[in-house]
Amino acid sequence: MPALKTQATGPAFNRVPEVTLDFWLIKLMAVTMGETAADYLAVNLGLGLTVTSLIMSGVLIVALVLQFAQKRYVPWAYWLAVVLISVVGTLVTDNLVDNFGVRLQTTTITFSVVLAATFAVWYASERTLSIHTIFTTKREIFYWLAILFTFSLGTAAGDLVAETFDMGYLVSGLMFGGVIALITLAYYLVNLDGILAFWLAYILTRPLGASFGDLLSQPVEYGGLGFGTTYTSLIFLGCIVALVVYMTLRSSATEADALLVESE
Template sequence: MEPTVLENRVPQVTADFWIIKLLAVTMGETAADYLAVNLGLGLTATSVIMASILVAALFTQFGQQRYVPWAYWLSVVLISVVGTLITDNLVDNFGVPLEVTTGIFTAALIGTFAMWYASEKTLSIHSIYTNRRETFYWLAILFTFALGTAAGDLVSERFGLGYGSAGVLFGMVIASLSLGYFFLGLNSILGFWLVYILTRPLGASFGDLLSQPKEFGGMGFGTIATSVGFLAAISLIVIYMTVTRKPETIEAYQQ
């Protein structure tokens, strides 16, 4: 049987991937705060609205059957907002402690990876070419955002490190993992997902540092200015990705 040449549905992991990922998660934090607090929608209404928009965006993303930068990164930005809101709802509306939410989403993420591997025998993001694999991929990403939000809030607020110090801490851990990958043979799949998780609290810490009032330890730029600034940067990078994109093809035997 001749192999079928397919396109990977998610982007290659390059420097611009991590830049836009960090921008997206930072915006997810500030945008969620803006919608729920500044616009006065509240967590529940904001969660319903953003979840509905996310579902529509994911339908669009799945419909592409390949990596299209604007569709993919729109889904990432929206899932970042929704992941933040899931954690915020559990903590603020249902009174679940941050320690518990961190444990819940850690277990959920491990369970997702276990089911993904049991079904597909791989966790690689370089062979996302079926709806089932892409479903596992986006489910894992949702839990990384929720987990990153919980862990970031736990470190910066409950442990009292503050936004800046927490951001530096997460940045140092990411740098250590990068050194482990490049020089010590850290497994590429494990390293990718660990860094993916940690960029969420890193971005959230710096998002809060920029947007929160000075009396709360922030720089006072506000959620509107911070969100718009990061959205503009994301849009420019997506345009660049669209212009320079080269398809990542896969040879697969279709049953």
């Protein structure tokens, strides 16, 4: 686990995970579950958007308090916050569209501007947008704000393409997946800036996950496969838990090896 050595305060650990294949797998599952879980709580349980939003926002605040208290990357705390912020980000957009009648075009543009402003203030303050140097509370606040707005933007953009533009969930998912593939090729073949490539891919995995989440959960007459939000959410929750356990065990083994090397 990367750490910044300082004489005054000791090592400062990076508070977010390294970008690996399992990072992208669990992130994609988290955003997919965020879409289906929000629908399950608001519709299937009959809580409604307002009550669901208030409850999940409260739970998210508790999860973020736990995450900030770690002062380092701890898999269960980090990914719990990601899953919950995915749900809340979805609910923010759903509230604007369904409760307040804001058009998806407007929400997509608005969250694009808000996210760009967040990045601009972050860079002006810290001179970097790198996720490899989230050593301070200030940087972590910027990081989680950006994550929240990527989820809200992704929800709006995914629904805009799939529903308003009537492209359907499958075609929308394939389209966003294709754009992510092009970004990946640009990174490896033409040296696209790594930080830019990461954030572009991170933003686009939200509508990708939302599209496939809706594809799996929505009724057949609405263009889905009809698995329902309950089963879809449980399947992805199980996969997320399994990956977090794996990450925790791997992190523990890595730290044990590092301590062994230092002792020698």
